[in-house]
Amino acid sequence: MADKVEIPEHVRALLDRPLLVNLGTVRPDGAPQVNPMWFVFDGEFVWFTHTNVRQKYKNIAHEPRVSVSIIDPDTFGYVEIRGVVDHIEDDPEAKLYQRLSERYNGSPTTPDDAPQRVAVAVRPTKIVGR
């Protein structure tokens, strides 16, 4: 794939932790939107769970470029991962939500809106920050 980036070791270490990150998207009217999100990184993609009825989904359908801000709670250093939505998978059993709720809360839960759930795969294109 074009412009695949190397993930430095200290960034990989941050990505392995269940940190609340901030996902920046662009609304169809051109204004920015920022929301805290759970995520997991599989070595290639940063994965987020969304529903296909919320504003963030409309945003990435319109503008696939996103930005992920990660703050290291120990050092207050930060990393910004710029990326692009590579693909979106239907996830009507909310398997990604279950995986993330286990990662963040210790036990998997299934949300009421499971039928609307999608798994969003973000491909990093640039790493900024310390």
Add this chain to the structure above:
Amino acid sequence: MADKVEIPEHVRALLDRPLLVNLGTVRPDGAPQVNPMWFVFDGEFVWFTHTNVRQKYKNIAHEPRVSVSIIDPDTFGYVEIRGVVDHIEDDPEAKLYQRLSERYNGSPTTPDDAPQRVAVAVRPTKIVGR
């Protein structure tokens, strides 16, 4: 002023704390950018210190709409403040930086890039979240 919003009490309480927030801007090429920032709220504007040579400054000069994501570290609830850059003031003595470094670190410091410092006043236009 048009579309001035009421700041609910629980949002005001968050704004009074020295929390690291995430500022979303839009780059001139249309992609989002998210960066952690110090801030202070004066009852009307959310103030940020920038320099006039960095990318974020170019972004807001091009697209004045911004988004501020605030996570409550106690409850993990969050608030998104959408707003617009109302005005930018030159701040060559870095008075805002001094005020913010005192708010966040307990003692005021003056950055080496003081001559390039500006104070950015964001007017909230919409409050989203819990």
